[in-house]
Amino acid sequence: MKIVDIREKTIPISSPIRNAYIDFTKMTLSLVAVVTDVMRDGKPVVGYGFNSNGRYGQGMLMRERFIPRILDADPASLVTEDGSNLDPHKVWDCMYTNEKPGGHGERSVAIGTIDMAIWDAVAKIENKPLFQLLAERHGAGAPEKKVFVYAAGGYYYPGQSLSALQDEMRSYIDRGYTVVKKKIGGASLDEDLRRIDAIMEVLQDGQKLCVDANGRFDLDTSIAYAKALREYDLFWYEEAGDPLDFELQATLRSYYDKPMATGENLFSMQDARNLIRYGGMRADRDWLQFDCALSYGLVEYLRTLDMLHQHGWSRSRCIPHGGHQMSLNIAAGLGLGGNESYPDLFQPFGGFPDGVRVENGHITMPDLVGIGFEGKANLYAEMRALSDQ
Numbered sequence: 567m568k569i570v571d572i573r574e575k576t577i578p579i580s581s582p583i584r585n586a587y588i589d590f591t592k593m594t595l596s597l598v599a600v601v602t603d604v605m606r607d608g609k610p611v612v613g614y615g616f617n618s619n620g621r622y623g624q625g626m627l628m629r630e631r632f633i634p635r636i637l638d639a640d641p642a643s644l645v646t647e648d649g650s651n652l653d654p655h656k657v658w659d660c661m662y663t664n665e666k667p668g669g670h671g672e673r674s675v676a677i678g679t680i681d682m683a684i685w686d687a688v689a690k691i692e693n694k695p696l697f698q699l700l701a702e703r704h705g706a707g708a709p710e711k712k713v714f715v716y717a718a719g720g721y722y723y724p725g726q727s728l729s730a731l732q733d734e735m736r737s738y739i740d741r742g743y744t745v746v747k748k749k750i751g752g753a754s755l756d757e758d759l760r761r762i763d764a765i766m767e768v769l770q771d772g773q774k775l776c777v778d779a780n781g782r783f784d785l786d787t788s789i790a791y792a793k794a795l796r797e798y799d800l801f802w803y804e805e806a807g808d809p810l811d812f813e814l815q816a817t818l819r820s821y822y823d824k825p826m827a828t829g830e831n832l833f834s835m836q837d838a839r840n841l842i843r844y845g846g847m848r849a850d851r852d853w854l855q856f857d858c859a860l861s862y863g864l865v866e867y868l869r870t871l872d873m874l875h876q877h878g879w880s881r882s883r884c885i886p887h888g889g890h891q892m893s894l895n896i897a898a899g900l901g902l903g904g905n906e907s908y909p910d911l912f913q914p915f916g917g918f919p920d921g922v923r924v925e926n927g928h929i930t931m932p933d934l935v936g937i938g939f940e941g942k943a944n945l946y947a948e949m950r951a952l953s954d955q
């Protein structure tokens with residue numbers, strides 16, 4: 567078998583929201599279709615991928631380097647021993663040819679997006695859900711189809727009142743979520759605390775709030791927030807300082823003994839390893855948010871999981887950033903602690919297959935072949951528009 571074409575397109579996912587660092591008025595992502603010569607029901611098997619919000623489309627890098635490397639390679643060098651399917655590790659090695667180490671940034675997004683499409687194709691060719699394939703190849707054998715999900719929102723909207731923020735959070739709770747997230751650091755500490763207090767009024771027993779500073783704070787500000795936030799029973803305090811400021815993260819634990827989370831802006835196993843080595847993260851309570859779609863894909867994420875294991879971390883401490891179905895499959899197949907979800911944002915790319923409901927903070931994976939994109943009508947319409955053109 568072989569790959570016959572790889573198509574990509576940059577698609578806007580703009581909205582008027584902002585976090586402590588950026589607004590999303592010009593946000594885009596890359597959508598990718600990997601077309602194979604394997605036929606199913608009279609049609610070629612196509613794998614799809616896209617990158618999560620926050621890092622923009624990466625079409626230029628794909629067009630100039632990664633897609634030509636794959637299409638120019640000997641097809642036999644990209645497939646399994648028996649030639650019946652793609653080997654994602656071989657495709658990854660091909661994409662990474664002549665790339666120097668370090669400086670992990672935009673190219674990790676380009677490769678991660680193509681890697682997602684490769685895994686979708688691989689599972690489709692095996693005629694299985696990706697979570698099933700992952701459980702068999704790299705997990706416990708059987709998947710855990712129930713996955714914890716939390717509702718990410720609470721962005722700063724122009725002119726949003728406290729009661730509108732409460733309504734937003736109530737709507738997530740009404741849809742079955744038990745953990746919700748809001749942004750901090752885009753307003754003064756006093757105003758952020760008023761926003762947190764307003765949400766606390768809405769939450770009942772067993773329901774919790776995460777707060778996310780998006781890497782905005784210097785050390786003093788992160789400590790000032792830590793002192794204020796430790797008076798609450800938060801689910802986590804996320805990305806207080808710059809993603810690569812491991813000393814800040816390590817210092818913060820002296821001021822905040824409750825759960826913290828970070829890692830969504832670390833884009834390689836090596837960067838993740840530095841967080842684990844030097845960031846003072848605690849394996850008994852903290853959360854790791856590495857997002858494969860931004861960080862060289864699942865091939866690299868498997869290396870990150872191995873690294874975590876070597877450092878005594880359980881996979882169940884990982885709740886990836888990004889709210890996409892790829893990480894849902896990884897969570898179900900490899901036993902992660904759950905996945906992010908953006909119930910109302912970044913559509914149609916966020917969310918679950920149609921008909922999947924959140925119950926008591928969990929969803930149950932449907933038995934869809936591949937990643938499951940075909941089960942989400944508005945998303946699949948975008949994908950078909952790319953692969954059928």
Ligand SMILES: O=C([O-])CC(=O)C(=O)O
Nearest residue numbers: 585620718778780887888
């Ligand atoms: O606002 C963003 O860039 C997304 C984010 O941090 C998250 O989902 O945790």
Ligand SMILES: [Mg+2]
Nearest residue numbers: 778804805830
């Ligand atoms: Mg975040």
